[in-house]
Amino acid sequence: MVAYVLASWEAGDAEAGGRAAILRERAASHGMTIHELGESTWLGVAGPRPPRLLQVGPWLLIGDILDRRRHFATGMAVVEDEHAYERKMFRRLWGRYVGFRLSPRGRIEAVLRDPSGSLDCFAWTASRLTLVASDAPDWLVRATRPDWRINTRRIANALADPLGSWAHALVDGPTALLPGALLTLDDMASPISLWRPDAFARYGDQDVIDDAGAAERLRNAVDEAVTGLALIGGTLGAEMSGGLDSSIVASSLARSEQADVRLWLNAYGPDPEADERPYAERLASKLEVTLTTVRRSPDLITEDMLVELGQGLRPRFNGLDAPNDLLLGRLWSEARLTSVMTGKGGDAVFVQSATSEVFSDIWRSHGWRSVFSPALPALARWNGCSVWSLIAEARRSDRTRTPPSDRTPSFAVPAYPTPPPHPWLAAGDDLGPAKLYQIAGVLNGLTFSGASPQTAVVDLLHPLLAQPVVEACLSLPTPQLTLGRRDRALARLAFRDRLPAEIADRRSKGEMTAYYGRRIAASLDVLRPWLLDGRLAALGLIDRGAAEVALDEETLIWRGGFAEIMITAALESWVREWEGRLSTAS
Incomplete structure (x- = not known):
């Protein structure tokens, strides 16, 4: 994964300039490539694949920057304020990047984070330097000695609601930017959100299209994300789990002329329910590619593995499956790959849970008229319950504001007061519970871009969490994404002609x-x-x-x-x- 550190100081401040020079040497000694951005700013970058630097208007963008093929939300108004340029830039470009704006004298004055959130972003001041970085490794903390303190309340809140913890750092000091946010460095405490997922969810209420048009929107978005990431990914590996989401990505990747795929891999478990090789083999046959299979690691968790989970400025939730991450990292390294494409995020954006909350979304929009919806008996059959229980739950859901966390440990001491929800979920009073769960799933997808043993050797690409796919899926009502009857039904319809029937019509999924x-x-x-x-x-x-x-x-x-x-x-x-x-x- 890409790592970066930017250091900036006041031009003419000899003491700060000297400290910046020492820090620059430390960064270089830890494998970073240094770019001089001006007389008082330098940037260090590292990772399996060198990031691109691109000047766009007043912004220097670092990372992967791609032009949008098309944008379906042409009727979505752009707020014409002092940040209208950046909002329009988010419409015109997508990728995985952060942006820096420098003053005429070459000092950093503002930073932004792209809507996908694939690159993390923190800003702080220490030793008379302004620092912006994707993380704070031990060498950087030792060199700058920031005046930080662990925030115990945020730790408690993270136990109660791990998703909510992504709004802030767990230490007092650095300012964390949300995806799609801009921070003016004279006012570090107040980043401005220029992009929000709930805005696209609300746009979908006015942009009504039929199921065929919705399927085409979804398919186009996935193809754009897969093709774009394949173009910049170099030599690729691809996960082929046998499940629907990775199969959709693989079917799109196999059609891409830009893709240089060297390894199609299925990692299978030791139990029958965890062994999806038959599905992956059927897909490989249809796509006419060669499948490699590997048994998942039998190794146990060690204390060294646990220690690694605490090394970042955020806990490394992406590294919880360390034994398999180490195994896959070795395979990718032996194949000399630079990037690997996954199907992660599909459960959230395609709406894998066609539960009672989907009918609750219909109820919130149509009230008692929703009892005549054909989705009511279909969802009741899918969930094995009566239509009356769905109606009763939908009525109760009118009082629901944010989805509860399903990751709170039973042994966590209850946080008091109740931790506030993540900002993306706090402003969703007018959205139905299934749509809020979808947004929560997108938020959870940010963890997949964190550090892990795999990311030390390859760049993990998650096209289903890329901006074109996220925006397209958020703009479609959850009843349409499920076609009012089952999980990920619209995605199945959109890619039916590319997938084996055994996968497109599959009712089960691998169980680990x-x-x-x-x-x-x-x-x-x-x-x-x-x-x-x-x-x-x-x-x-x-x-x-x-x-x-x-x-x-x-x-x-x-x-x-x-x-x-x-x-x-x-x-x-x-x-x-x-x-x-x-x-x-x-």
């Missing part, structure tokens, strides 16, 4: 619960002391007695909770690492 459950249970000798004797327990953020019960092999078998345990383990790692890191820096 037993596989991950056995790993967690077999790793309890490491996980139990990590959590029971750790800093979260000492700070009173987890109930040690409840955690002891949850970290019991029999309890795990009957209750599960594997993801929650690993998320808590990552937060524990983060607190341990950053308490030591900030103590040393100070």
